[in-house]
Amino acid sequence: MKKVKVAQFGLGPIGLESLRLAAAQPWMEIVGAADNDPAKAGRPLAEMTGLGSLDGLSVAPSLEEIFRDTQPDVILHTATSRARATLEQMRPALEVGVSVATTCEELVFPRLRVPDLFEEYHALCRHTGARLVATGVNPGFVMDLLPIGLTGVCRAVDHIRVERVVNATTRRRPLQAKIGSGQEAAAFRAKLQSGAAGHAGLRESLALVAHAMAWTLDEIREQSEPVVADRKLATEFFTVAAGQVCGVHQRVVGSVGPVEKISLELRMYLEALAPHDTIVISGRPGLHVTIAGGVAGDDATVASLINVVPRLLAAAPGLRLLTELAVPSFVGPAA
Amino acid sequence: MKKVKVAQFGLGPIGLESLRLAAAQPWMEIVGAADNDPAKAGRPLAEMTGLGSLDGLSVAPSLEEIFRDTQPDVILHTATSRARATLEQMRPALEVGVSVATTCEELVFPRLRVPDLFEEYHALCRHTGARLVATGVNPGFVMDLLPIGLTGVCRAVDHIRVERVVNATTRRRPLQAKIGSGQEAAAFRAKLQSGAAGHAGLRESLALVAHAMAWTLDEIREQSEPVVADRKLATEFFTVAAGQVCGVHQRVVGSVGPVEKISLELRMYLEALAPHDTIVISGRPGLHVTIAGGVAGDDATVASLINVVPRLLAAAPGLRLLTELAVPSFVGPAA
Numbered sequence: 001m002k003k004v005k006v007a008q009f010g011l012g013p014i015g016l017e018s019l020r021l022a023a024a025q026p027w028m029e030i031v032g033a034a035d036n037d038p039a040k041a042g043r044p045l046a047e048m049t050g051l052g053s054l055d056g057l058s059v060a061p062s063l064e065e066i067f068r069d070t071q072p073d074v075i076l077h078t079a080t081s082r083a084r085a086t087l088e089q090m091r092p093a094l095e096v097g098v099s100v101a102t103t104c105e106e107l108v109f110p111r112l113r114v115p116d117l118f119e120e121y122h123a124l125c126r127h128t129g130a131r132l133v134a135t136g137v138n139p140g141f142v143m144d145l146l147p148i149g150l151t152g153v154c155r156a157v158d159h160i161r162v163e164r165v166v167n168a169t170t171r172r173r174p175l176q177a178k179i180g181s182g183q184e185a186a187a188f189r190a191k192l193q194s195g196a197a198g199h200a201g202l203r204e205s206l207a208l209v210a211h212a213m214a215w216t217l218d219e220i221r222e223q224s225e226p227v228v229a230d231r232k233l234a235t236e237f238f239t240v241a242a243g244q245v246c247g248v249h250q251r252v253v254g255s256v257g258p259v260e261k262i263s264l265e266l267r268m269y270l271e272a273l274a275p276h277d278t279i280v281i282s283g284r285p286g287l288h289v290t291i292a293g294g295v296a297g298d299d300a301t302v303a304s305l306i307n308v309v310p311r312l313l314a315a316a317p318g319l320r321l322l323t324e325l326a327v328p329s330f331v332g333p334a335a
Numbered sequence: 336m337k338k339v340k341v342a343q344f345g346l347g348p349i350g351l352e353s354l355r356l357a358a359a360q361p362w363m364e365i366v367g368a369a370d371n372d373p374a375k376a377g378r379p380l381a382e383m384t385g386l387g388s389l390d391g392l393s394v395a396p397s398l399e400e401i402f403r404d405t406q407p408d409v410i411l412h413t414a415t416s417r418a419r420a421t422l423e424q425m426r427p428a429l430e431v432g433v434s435v436a437t438t439c440e441e442l443v444f445p446r447l448r449v450p451d452l453f454e455e456y457h458a459l460c461r462h463t464g465a466r467l468v469a470t471g472v473n474p475g476f477v478m479d480l481l482p483i484g485l486t487g488v489c490r491a492v493d494h495i496r497v498e499r500v501v502n503a504t505t506r507r508r509p510l511q512a513k514i515g516s517g518q519e520a521a522a523f524r525a526k527l528q529s530g531a532a533g534h535a536g537l538r539e540s541l542a543l544v545a546h547a548m549a550w551t552l553d554e555i556r557e558q559s560e561p562v563v564a565d566r567k568l569a570t571e572f573f574t575v576a577a578g579q580v581c582g583v584h585q586r587v588v589g590s591v592g593p594v595e596k597i598s599l600e601l602r603m604y605l606e607a608l609a610p611h612d613t614i615v616i617s618g619r620p621g622l623h624v625t626i627a628g629g630v631a632g633d634d635a636t637v638a639s640l641i642n643v644v645p646r647l648l649a650a651a652p653g654l655r656l657l658t659e660l661a662v663p664s665f666v667g668p669a670a
Binding site: 137141149150154214215287291295296299303304306307308327328329330 | 356472476480481483484485486487488489490491492547548549550618619620622623624625626627628630631632634635637638639641642643657658659660661662663664665666667668
């Protein structure tokens with residue numbers, strides 16, 4: 001069987017793990033990697049990943065540099081949450097018909113923040129034959145694709161509610177930092193509310209769900225508050241005094257007229273009890289679904305990125321929504 | 336927007352409900368209905384469904400009779416669990432490029448029981464442009480499509496286990512009859528084990544999951560046992576003495592070499608406590624998902640049939656698996 005030629009763009013922790021997982025797939029062949037950081041250019045991938053199988057490959061300073069030697073079938077992109085930056089970074093690939101799977105949160109529903117760019121790049125992809133899709137756990141699964149998929153057995157849907165509770169104590173340092181661990185409440189609240197801190201993608205999940213349900217939302221309300229420690233907390237990476245921030249509570253609600261239709265609520269904080277993802281579909285039939293412990297961690301993020309590739313390559317050219325691709329699935333070694 | 340022209344084949348309780356739900360969709364237009372039972376031929380659909388909007392339509396004795404007047408875009412088929420019978424009944428549609436959505440359990444994975452017919456009809460559909468897919472709740476969702484979809488966030492999958500517990504007391508008479516309510520244990524056990532009684536489709540779910548995971552199963556073991564009442568039970572429809580059958584316990588297990596990979600377990604019995612569907616993916620990450628109360632009832636079955644239509648019509652011609660279609664979704668009125 002012909003292998004899928006893959007290049008990795010973005011070599012942070014998630015990018016390196018994506019590269020390692022891709023290298024472990026018998027159906028994938030790694031043909032290159034690039035990063036925007038000039039300090040990384042030229043570094044051997046084998047050394048960066050610890051994988052001898054990548055011997056002979058080194059970090060390119062740009063996609064164009066990779067394309068000089070070879071044309072991948074797909075780029076795995078893990079470099080930014082921002083739609084505009086991602087599309088600009090991936091333009092050299094899309095222009096030559098190379099497809100892109102990305103973890104860029106804002107591209108889970110590109111029409112929300114960059115409708116103009118959506119039109120431009122969608123047309124470009126349809127012209128060149130390239131496809132782009134953004135995937136992940138949240139956004140990309142727990143608060144959007146999974147609830148949408150559940151409604152496939154509903155003859156009526158009135159309201160969709162998702163609650164995700166993450167025990168940040170069990171997660172890696174960047175997540176504990178992102179949720180403000182150890183910061184002062186007032187300052188962090190300001191950062192949260194300006195969008196300079198907090199989790200990206202809740203609005204994109206909301207927009208994807210609304211789109212799938214054919215609901216035109218009249219109002220979207222977002223609330224972001226710090227969770228404040230009521231006692232001293234310590235993790236492997238942070239010490240938090242009582243009164244300091246130990247996490248975030250973010251909620252986004254979409255309404256049609258006066259009627260709330262979608263509520264997505266995310267609580268990520270240190271020592272959260274009973275972490276879970278719960279999806280409640282009010283409809284006919286109603287559904288009450290809980291993932292005990294929640295879908296957690298970077299493993300799931302890189303898995304979603306690798307697993308989306310066969311479905312992406314089978315999709316019609318364009319900027320694609322996850323809902324337009326075939327049903328998600330682990331891709332076994334025989335793919 | 337152009338409406339999807341629909342004809343219903345099979346006018347039992349599920350078929351009538353399918354017809355009612357289809358008639359309620361602004362994006363569907365009912366153009367006819369047929370049933371194999373000659374006693375139903377000529378009966379007005381408005382009278383059978385209670386829907387004035389179907390005034391002027393009556394039951395045709397065959398698909399050909401419907402095609403004499405109009406060509407539907409899709410047939411909704413709810414007439415039999417058997418693959419061979421369904422394919423023969425739908426041949427006149429598939430031959431003229433009309434697509435079929437069916438609740439036929441065996442067609443959830445046609446290569447399992449009718450590999451020869453799969454090849455024949457798949458080629459026919461690719462020639463005429465028709466598509467056929469089988470959908471439903473079980474098989475079609477709880478024990479196959481949903482667990483498969485969950486593995487989309489897994490970088491490794493070792494084992495998949497699904498347990499479905501249905502409290503049959505809350506279900507309609509045919510289900511209570513199907514599970515042997517009030518029958519003698521020895522006689523019903525013999526019927527179960529010969530396949531003359533019990534729930535159809537467990538093996539199809541197993542085969543679909545194995546196919547998605549690219550696991551070649553070396554062994555499939557099936558166990559079917561009656562559940563016996565330990566005291567007198569009464570429902571709206573049946574009275575069951577202690578020692579008589581009050582339900583079924585069916586289990587199918589698939590192994591690769593000596594290693595069990597998939598276990599699907601169905602318990603449907605009267606007064607079952609805490610009904611639920613639970614899916615456990617052992618992998619990286621592992622997932623433990625529970626649908627409290629379970630996905631229950633005929634509402635979900637007819638919903639899955641109506642909701643699959645847009646995805647079916649967007650798929651490539653052929654006999655399709657649910658995993659080859661786009662992600663399931665409720666289809667809103669604006670579809």
